[in-house]
Amino acid sequence: MTTVPGPLETSYDVVIVGSGGGAMTAAALAAKAGLSTVVLERTPLIGGTSAYSGGACWLPGSAVQQRAGLPDSTEGARAYLAAVLDDPDPERVDAFLRHAPELVATLEADELMDFEWIPFSEYYDAPGRVPMGRSIQPASIARADLDPAVMALLRPPVERDRVGAAGRSTLSGGQALIGRLAAMVVRDGGTLATEHHVVDVRREGAGRVTAVVVDTPTGPVEVTARRGVVVAAGGYEGSPELRALHDTPGRAEWTMAPRGTNTGELIEACAKAGAATDYSGEGWFCPGLAHPDGSGTFTLGFRSGLMVDQTGRRYGNECLPYDRFGRIMAEAPERIPSWFVFDNREGGRLPAIAMPEGEPADHLAAGTWVTAPTIEDLAAAIEVDPGVLTATVERFNDFATAGVDEDFGRGEDEYDTFFAGGSGPNKALTPCDRAPYFAARFVLSDLGTKGGLVTDAAGRVLDATTHDPVPGLYATSNAVASVFGSRYPGPGAPLGAAMVFGSLAVRDLLAG
Numbered sequence: 385m386t387t388v389p390g391p392l393e394t395s396y397d398v399v400i401v402g403s404g405g406g407a408m409t410a411a412a413l414a415a416k417a418g419l420s421t422v423v424l425e426r427t428p429l430i431g432g433t434s435a436y437s438g439g440a441c442w443l444p445g446s447a448v449q450q451r452a453g454l455p456d457s458t459e460g461a462r463a464y465l466a467a468v469l470d471d472p473d474p475e476r477v478d479a480f481l482r483h484a485p486e487l488v489a490t491l492e493a494d495e496l497m498d499f500e501w502i503p504f505s506e507y508y509d510a511p512g513r514v515p516m517g518r519s520i521q522p523a524s525i526a527r528a529d530l531d532p533a534v535m536a537l538l539r540p541p542v543e544r545d546r547v548g549a550a551g552r553s554t555l556s557g558g559q560a561l562i563g564r565l566a567a568m569v570v571r572d573g574g575t576l577a578t579e580h581h582v583v584d585v586r587r588e589g590a591g592r593v594t595a596v597v598v599d600t601p602t603g604p605v606e607v608t609a610r611r612g613v614v615v616a617a618g619g620y621e622g623s624p625e626l627r628a629l630h631d632t633p634g635r636a637e638w639t640m641a642p643r644g645t646n647t648g649e650l651i652e653a654c655a656k657a658g659a660a661t662d663y664s665g666e667g668w669f670c671p672g673l674a675h676p677d678g679s680g681t682f683t684l685g686f687r688s689g690l691m692v693d694q695t696g697r698r699y700g701n702e703c704l705p706y707d708r709f710g711r712i713m714a715e716a717p718e719r720i721p722s723w724f725v726f727d728n729r730e731g732g733r734l735p736a737i738a739m740p741e742g743e744p745a746d747h748l749a750a751g752t753w754v755t756a757p758t759i760e761d762l763a764a765a766i767e768v769d770p771g772v773l774t775a776t777v778e779r780f781n782d783f784a785t786a787g788v789d790e791d792f793g794r795g796e797d798e799y800d801t802f803f804a805g806g807s808g809p810n811k812a813l814t815p816c817d818r819a820p821y822f823a824a825r826f827v828l829s830d831l832g833t834k835g836g837l838v839t840d841a842a843g844r845v846l847d848a849t850t851h852d853p854v855p856g857l858y859a860t861s862n863a864v865a866s867v868f869g870s871r872y873p874g875p876g877a878p879l880g881a882a883m884v885f886g887s888l889a890v891r892d893l894l895a896g
């Protein structure tokens with residue numbers, strides 16, 4: 385249990401629960417505005433899934449895109465969302481779009497924050513899409529340039545946390561995002577408290593939320609929030625019970641959230657205190673490379689190879705944006721697990737970006753990968769009809785030769801070829817023809833769920849009965865029903881939305 389810079393007090397202006405991108409944005413802005421601010425984080429480390437992330441932020445229309453000379457604008461993003469979203473809440477969408485540029489300007493005015501454009505295709509071919517994307521990310525920064533006490537609390541990158549890979553002296557992506565924001569919080573007088581697990585909120589009848597109840601290693605404490613509580617504690621992806629209750633595809637052990645983090649109990653506690661919830665069973669889905677320990681890891685950017693179901697047949701364009709492919713996986717039981725079939729053209733490594741991939745030898749020893757000299761033998765090893773798998777691979781190879789995927793259109797969209805660098809007529813279609821062959825087991829993973837508390841355009845949590853804002857209770861992050869509903873518009877949508885609504889919550893707190 386650590387508190388930086390000093391001991392925990394019993395009362396703050398603002399109590400922020402969780403320490404991901406939305407939480408830290410709210411905390412940094414609240415502290416900078418002179419509010420006494422505490423961040424309560426249940427684990428020994430700050431940053432959650434956000435610290436694992438690439439740090440891409442879908443924050444359209446800002447000065448960063450202008451500096452990069454992109455054809456981006458708030459109105460362009462509005463057109464894009466209008467085409468992409470199903471059943472949006474117009475007020476929340478409008479609030480997101482209007483405040484995204486302002487948030488970026490406010491953060492960039494601080495010497496500790498700089499953003500830059502990151503080329504990364506958006507996920508739908510729709511009006512308003514910016515070629516090569518409009519996402520931005522915090523610039524990398526040396527660990528040594530940020531407060532060492534804060535750095536000691538920063539959750540390591542995913543490959544280090546999950547498989548023990550080497551650390552980094554330069555913070556990039558989500559590490560830079562959380563590191564920079566957390567350093568701002570502490571510099572401006574805020575407190576970071578780890579191993580402080582918020583288990584309940586105190587509400588005066590049907591009135592104001594005034595405090596939170598916190599489990600700590602030394603016993604329970606109550607922390608008063610004079611102005612408000614901001615719940616930014618992630619979704620319920622780590623809870624098998626809530627996943628089952630809300631019919632959410634995938635499994636708790638396959639999610640990318642760090643172990644022991646986002647289990648949704650605070651969403652439930654708020655609901656018990658009268659908050660409205662909207663559980664859609666939604667998540668930010670992705671194919672997950674199965675690991676020997678039973679986990680699944682976020683995989684994108686397939687360069688070659690093909691995904692087959694348990695009958696040995698393809699069922700989708702493997703180069704689709706990961707959330708869209710994940711949703712196709714979820715449509716039929718024989719697709720989970722799937723097998724990703726690839727050849728030896730990358731020396732036995734997975735021709736994709738898996739976070740993390742792990743060592744091929746460990747996968748082969750554990751049976752999460754198998755290898756064989758022929759496709760027929762590979763089929764036998766994964767208990768698929770050899771005739772079916774051979775026919776699937778031959779058909780795929782014919783498509784690669786012709787440059788046209790007649791079944792699923794792989795390679796037709798800008799996103800499909802963003803990571804793929806094949807040399808044939810279609811960069812996203814490379815034959816699977818170099819022995820030995822491999823099959824890697826895939827499950828349905830996610831980057832978090834995105835159903836939960838119902839909030840308005842100011843980030844205020846609504847009362848389930850009156851539909852009015854609950855005084856003193858705000859929420860952002862994957863703890864809320866997403867402004868994007870079932871859609872994942874482009875790289876950085878989870879963080880972008882969490883950050884904007886975190887900042888709007890602070891604006892409302894200050895106004896009140």
Ligand SMILES: Cc1cc2nc3c(=O)[nH]c(=O)nc-3n(C[C@H](O)[C@H](O)[C@H](O)COP(=O)(O)OP(=O)(O)OC[C@H]3O[C@@H](n4cnc5c(N)ncnc54)[C@H](O)[C@@H]3O)c2cc1C
Nearest residue numbers: 402404426432433434437438439440582618861862876879
């Ligand atoms: C490898 C990878 C790359 C990704 N890249 C991107 C990207 O580039 N851009 C993007 O937008 N998204 C990306 N994502 C997805 C994104 O990181 C997550 O969806 C998002 O960060 C979730 O933010 P959050 O605040 O909801 O949850 P988290 O970041 O997980 O933070 C929640 C925190 O709250 C704490 N907590 C939970 N319950 C409590 C409680 N009751 N009391 C106190 N603390 C609590 C948790 O321990 C955790 O630290 C990526 C994900 C992964 C895994």
